[in-house]
Amino acid sequence: MPKSYALIDCNNFYASCERAFRPELRKRPVVVLSNNDGCIIARSNEAKDLGVPMGKPYFKCRNMLERNGVAVFSSNYALYGDLSARVMRVLTRFCPEVEIYSIDEAFCDLTGVPGGAEAFGRRLRATVFRWTGIPVSVGIAPTKTLAKLANRFAKKQPRCRGVFDLSASPDPDRVLKWTEVGDVWGIGPRHARRLRKLGVNNALEFRGLKRDWVKKRMTIAGLHTLLELRGWPCFDFADGPVDKKTIVSSRSFGHPVTRLDHLLEAAAQYTTRAAEKLRRQNAVTSNILVFLQTNTFKLGEPQHSGTRSVPLPVATSHTPTLIRAACAAMESIFKDGYSYKKCGVMLSGLEPEHSRWLSLLALPPAHRPDHKPLMQAVDSCNSRWGRDTVSFAASGTRRSWKMKREMMSPRYTTVWDEILRVTVE
DNA sequence: TCTGGGGTCCTAGGACCC
């Protein structure tokens, strides 16, 4: 029996999260900004209709947004992460198998659900909205790529009312023809441009290309996309979260940073964050890389960027050890006299904690201090009483370099002091 | 004044080994 995949995708997710607790914004255009209030990364439909482009720097369209009465928010990941978890809980409650694909998307296996996939999808959509306040779209098809495509159709075609089952469609080719080639999952802007030059403008035309031709020009990844469009599944269902292979923590600064001591604080802070993520997946790292760069948009200013990768003699998740390595690396790439915009750390060579390689040169495990109880204590304090309840002195206390978030909404669902107040008169 | 952050996979080419 052919599989039936559903892609459930939250509509304009961050904008919808901001609306969930502010019903008066329901008809107003809403946009959400990236970290540091830099670019526009989410738009409600009304904002899209105004022509507000995705990824546009905020300072370039600020006036236009004000003129049109657009509600603007800094990103509030505490809120989005929590609402995402609520949506995913509804899905896992009703679907036999769920693969969480991103903060706002999940694939569900609807093969053989009672009453048919489309009716099931409609009930799911209504329930998610009733229980979380987040509107979703549902696309159903025999492969993931086609489910993505069906989802897009469901979202854009009002007559679908949020749900579209491609496998039940009388004319699926028409839907493929309607889908521009660059909107196919797996075909990015680069390949789309090349394809259009060759007269391949939509998913139907792409599907008709020869396998060898596609493989030669778009590698095995392009071939998978082609086959999926023909209804042959190439992307399997992932069961359970997959461990990360690299962990990155980086940020742009709220203001240009010129001093080494501030960069060292930032490096220590990002290392702390990365190490927390590392321990959360019960892993250790054997390599830490530190980078910093000036503002590349400022063409007139002197530019410098540096990276330094530090192999660790023994793989670890001990924050102080990692901070020491990161700060030494930062000192070695810092050059005086520049205005820095951003820095970050990347952990790579990740291994499960219990099967790590040991170094011949390091102390044998029995003679090494056991850092684990300390890090566990730090993690549990921070998880119980909030991030940075216990922090490392190396990351500073004033943090003058930290990012800008001037229009952040309350963290309604994760901080008691910021819970929604309702007054009944 | 102000331009995000965090990932994955694939391939080509060089280093190195026998």
Added chain:
DNA sequence: TCTGGGGTCCTAGGACCC
């Protein structure tokens, strides 16, 4: 004068995703 061949590992860069 003649200058192999095959394999593995690593890295950088490109392309894609959200």
